Amino acid sequence: xxxxxxxxxxxxxxxxxxxxxxxxxxxxxxxxxxxxxxxxxxxxxxxxxxxxxxxxxxxxxxxxxxxxxxxxxxxxxxxxxxxxxxxxxxxxxxxxxxxxxxxxxxxxxxxxxxxxxxxxxxxxxxxxxxxxxxxxxxxxxxxxxxxxxxxxxxxxxxxxxxxxxxxxxxxxxxxxxxxxxxxxxxxxxxxxxxxxxxxxxxxxxxxxxxxxxxxxxxxxxxxxxxxxxxxxxxxxxxxxxxxxxxxxxxxxxxxxxxxxxxxxxxxxxxxxxxxxxxxxxxxxxxxxxxxxxxxxxxxxxxxxxxxxxxxxxxxxxxxxxxxx
Amino acid sequence: xxxxxxxxxxxxxxxxxxxxxxxxxxxxxxxxxxxxxxxxxxxxxxxxxxxxxxxxxxxxxxxxxxxxxxxxxxxxxxxxxxxxxxxxxxxxxxxxxxxxxxxxxxxxxxxxxxxxxxxxxxxxxxxxxxxxxxxxxxxxxxxxxxxxxxxxxxxxxxxxxxxxxxxxxxxxxxxxxxxxxxxxxxxxxxxxxxxxxxxxxxxxxxxxxxxxxxxxxxxxxxxxxxxxxxxxxxxxxxxxxxxxxxxxxxxxxxxxxxxxxxxxxxxxxxxxxxxxxxxxxxxxxxxxxxxx
Amino acid sequence: xxxxxxxxxxxxxxxxxxxxxxxxxxxxxxxxxxxxxxxxxxxxxxxxxxxxxxxxxxxxxxxxxxxxxxxxxxxxxxxxxxxxxxxxxxxxxxxxxxxxxxxxxxxxxxxxxxxxxxxxxxxxxxxxxxxxxxxxxxxxxxxxxxxxxxxxxxxxxxxxxxxxxxxxxxxxxxxxxxxxxxxxxxxxxxxxxxxxxxxxxxxxxxxxxxxxxxxxxxxxxxxxxxxxxxxxxxxxxxxxxxxxxxxx
Numbered sequence: 023x024x025x026x027x028x029x030x031x032x033x034x035x036x037x038x039x040x041x042x043x044x045x046x047x048x049x050x051x052x053x054x055x056x057x058x059x060x061x062x063x064x065x066x067x068x069x070x071x072x073x074x075x076x077x078x079x080x081x082x083x084x085x086x087x088x089x090x091x092x093x094x095x096x097x098x099x100x101x102x103x104x105x106x107x108x109x110x111x112x113x114x115x116x117x118x119x120x121x122x123x124x125x126x127x128x129x130x131x132x133x134x135x136x137x138x139x140x141x142x143x144x145x146x147x148x149x150x151x152x153x154x155x156x157x158x159x160x161x162x163x164x165x166x167x168x169x170x171x172x173x174x175x176x177x178x179x180x181x182x183x184x185x186x187x188x189x190x191x192x193x194x195x196x197x198x199x200x201x202x203x204x205x206x207x208x209x210x211x212x213x214x215x216x217x218x219x220x221x222x223x224x225x226x227x228x229x230x231x232x233x234x235x236x237x238x239x240x241x242x243x244x245x246x247x248x249x250x251x252x253x254x255x256x257x258x259x260x261x262x263x264x265x266x267x268x269x270x271x272x273x274x275x276x277x278x279x280x281x282x283x284x285x286x287x288x289x290x291x292x293x294x295x296x297x298x299x300x301x302x303x304x305x306x307x308x309x310x311x312x313x314x315x316x317x318x319x320x321x322x323x324x325x326x327x328x329x330x331x332x333x334x335x336x337x338x339x340x341x342x343x344x345x346x
Numbered sequence: 347x348x349x350x351x352x353x354x355x356x357x358x359x360x361x362x363x364x365x366x367x368x369x370x371x372x373x374x375x376x377x378x379x380x381x382x383x384x385x386x387x388x389x390x391x392x393x394x395x396x397x398x399x400x401x402x403x404x405x406x407x408x409x410x411x412x413x414x415x416x417x418x419x420x421x422x423x424x425x426x427x428x429x430x431x432x433x434x435x436x437x438x439x440x441x442x443x444x445x446x447x448x449x450x451x452x453x454x455x456x457x458x459x460x461x462x463x464x465x466x467x468x469x470x471x472x473x474x475x476x477x478x479x480x481x482x483x484x485x486x487x488x489x490x491x492x493x494x495x496x497x498x499x500x501x502x503x504x505x506x507x508x509x510x511x512x513x514x515x516x517x518x519x520x521x522x523x524x525x526x527x528x529x530x531x532x533x534x535x536x537x538x539x540x541x542x543x544x545x546x547x548x549x550x551x552x553x554x555x556x557x558x559x560x561x562x563x564x565x566x567x568x569x570x571x572x573x574x575x576x577x578x579x580x581x582x583x584x585x586x587x588x589x590x591x592x593x594x595x596x597x598x599x600x601x602x603x604x605x606x607x608x609x610x611x612x613x614x615x616x617x618x619x620x621x622x623x624x625x626x627x628x629x630x631x632x633x634x635x636x637x638x
Numbered sequence: 639x640x641x642x643x644x645x646x647x648x649x650x651x652x653x654x655x656x657x658x659x660x661x662x663x664x665x666x667x668x669x670x671x672x673x674x675x676x677x678x679x680x681x682x683x684x685x686x687x688x689x690x691x692x693x694x695x696x697x698x699x700x701x702x703x704x705x706x707x708x709x710x711x712x713x714x715x716x717x718x719x720x721x722x723x724x725x726x727x728x729x730x731x732x733x734x735x736x737x738x739x740x741x742x743x744x745x746x747x748x749x750x751x752x753x754x755x756x757x758x759x760x761x762x763x764x765x766x767x768x769x770x771x772x773x774x775x776x777x778x779x780x781x782x783x784x785x786x787x788x789x790x791x792x793x794x795x796x797x798x799x800x801x802x803x804x805x806x807x808x809x810x811x812x813x814x815x816x817x818x819x820x821x822x823x824x825x826x827x828x829x830x831x832x833x834x835x836x837x838x839x840x841x842x843x844x845x846x847x848x849x850x851x852x853x854x855x856x857x858x859x860x861x862x863x864x865x866x867x868x869x870x871x872x873x874x875x876x877x878x879x880x881x882x883x884x885x886x
Contacts (some may be wrong), residue, residue: 125623125626126626130577130744134622135617146607196754199755200753200754200756201754203744207741210730211728211729211731214724218745218798218801218802219802222713262383262447266447270444298458303458305452306448307447308444308445311446
């Protein structure tokens with residue numbers, strides 16, 4: 023990590039720490055929601071953006087994580103136990119979801135995962151004895167750490183922030199490790215990767231397992247955050263929403279999902295003054311963005327930067343290339 | 347037996363309308379690798395065109411339907427192609443998927459905001475009579491829907507296989523490079539495909555909306571059913587989408603009657619997963635020569 | 639005689655009724671540069687794919703350093719010490735040149751666990767830079783591989799095949815589409831690498847001049863069978879070979 027980057031990260035964390043001070047509870051709640059969705063979108067960014075495996079089922083993993091955490095905390099155990107169980111379970115289920123990816127790709131994979139999401143939704147809705155059916159589960163306690171309660175919204179925000187930072191660090195570590203390189207190689211050219219000794223089967227399954235575990239981790243935050251979960255929060259449309267976050271932010275860029283989640287969660291709040299029109303304006307902006315910058319907002323930013331800076335580097339490369 | 351036959355026929359009737367949407371879906375895929383996640387909303391919207399013409403402007407139903415058809419071809423066909431798909435062709439599949447998801451949301455919200463968030467009664471085109479075939483009670487509307495939907499698909503198939511334009515369209519879909527060398531105006535052929543999809547959506551909309559109410563959220567289920575039908579039948583064949591649509595209609599009706607109501611929706615999903623894993627090219631599809 | 643690196647014994651393979659390869663046998667000794675040539679449809683590619691484990695021969699056996707490779711997965715074959723290049727461009731376009739090269743080596747270093755928790759370059763930056771320097775790609779170190787010229791990508795492809803220090807490298811039409819200047823550079827690098835490391839090469843190539851000047855031994859296939867074998871000079875003057883090419 024370069025010095026400039028490190029400085030930027032420290033500055034960003036400082037802003038995140040100071041941001042909720044003096045804000046109304048609702049604003050803090052929206053910010054918690056943003057951090058939580060960032061974690062879910064990070065996972066999908068790993069599966070889709072880095073490893074190139076399409077998944078339309080991320081919301082179902084948030085759901086699985088949320089239900090597991092709710093059931094465990096409602097049974098009186100500590101939240102940490104629920105968190106670990108949620109991540110573990112979603113990792114394993116994610117590995118299983120990855121199996122179809124060994125056979126089919128692209129739009130076929132999209133539809134398998136889409137069907138999976140629908141089936142999970144039906145299970146949430148129909149297995150009333152466990153999940154509470156359409157009524158969902160209510161009253162999940164907020165955790166306590168070393169005597170510090172998180173009932174207060176601001177405390178819960180810092181709890182969420184810590185989890186977000188842990189997740190972001192783990193994500194950063196993975197994508198910068200040789201595993202991350204193997205994920206990218208899988209996305210770029212799986213046949214070549216295999217011929218260089220990359221076990222593409224294992225890497226594909228891991229891309230799903232790890233990505234889905236982030237979804238489960240987000241679910242573990244969601245349960246005590248909203249304290250009420252029901253099947254409708256994890257339907258297909260929410261998976262599409264998470265996909266939107268990843269692609270609007272910039273798939274395959276580290277900061278893409280965080281930016282994308284901010285756009286999806288926070289921007290509507292700013293557009294609220296437009297009342298009924300805000301979703302329309304929002305949908306319209308997304309279409310325009312996709313037309314002009316398929317690499318999302320980060321891609322758009324890079325494009326603008328490249329336009330501002332004269333393109334010396336490309337020239338230099340071409341000159342030297344011509345020598346060969 | 348009579349009950350089974352009744353379920354079968356009403357399933358075929360619903361299925362033939364699904365097939366209309368699924369056929370349009372596969373046409374777009376073939377012609378331009380567009381996976382249209384707004385296909386459900388494309389079927390939802392024309393019914394509201396009709397409502398605007400009849401309820402708000404007082405036009406007779408028949409004229410309203412013709413106008414709605416034109417409007418659909420124009421907006422959901424030409425405009426969709428020009429403004430959204432064409433500029434994005436070079437971006438690959440995923441950004442277009444996102445854009446169509448957003449388009450679906452835009453259409454839903456516009457109907458909700460500018461027309462009504464509530465379900466609207468939509469006049470049926472056919473009398474509510476019931477006929478009896480082999481002891482099974484079949485509604486005239488079901489029968490007429492089936493005939494019109496199948497008729498549309500047969501005419502489309504004849505157009506594609508018997509006319510010069512149709513054959514050029516097929517050549518474009520199967521191998522654009524070769525079609526280009528043979529002097530086919532590829533851009534125009536792709537445009538025709540989008541126009542046809544607009545028309546199919548309008549027909550499906552007018553047929554299916556009387557069964558439910560006209561509501562902004564109708565597209566959610568319809569879009570899903572169209573995808574499943576297209577994939578199950580074979581993503582790259584009109585016949586496949588037809589068979590897929592009919593199959594899904596029948597299976598949906600059968601599972602409503604014989605499987606638990608709660609897991610009724612899961613049956614087509616399981617079928618979808620099964621087909622993709624066992625026969626990804628679909629029941630009637632051939633493996634795609636083109637790299638996807 | 640030392641143990642051969644690659645041993646092909648009585649390989650036959652047919653598709654439907656067509657015999658693509660008929661009872662082919664040969665050995666490749668350590669350090670050899672073997673050229674495999676023949677007119678289109680002579681069975682080179684089928685044979686190549688049998689060696690790579692992607693096709694299972696109907697009869698016979700392919701062994702690399704004494705291990706049978708039939709049906710072996712490409713990643714395992716690579717771990718056994720077999721590198722390869724591809725006919726079409728096969729780099730990772732959205733990764734930088736150095737990342738491409740590190741990837742080519744990383745799966746041979748440490749375990750799955752150490753590749754997650756260890757250093758992000760798997761300790762390979764130095765080695766990768768040497769490899770880049772060897773192919774004279776230093777000035778492109780941090781460029782995206784996809785932005786390189788065709789010839790540069792071909793060089794990168796070869797560099798990746800060498801990164802894991804293989805005993806045997808299969809080069810699938812390395813000269814295809816490469817311009818003359820670059821071709822000389824590529825040949826020089828391959829020969830130097832062979833001399834310095836004693837790596838064995840098997841080359842499939844259409845460019846006769848390239849094969850004749852690169853290889854130490856050449857095998858000619860026609861209609862699925864070996865029709866000639868020998869030094870480049872022997873092959874050049876072999877009447878059967880001339881007939882096969884002119885007649886085919």
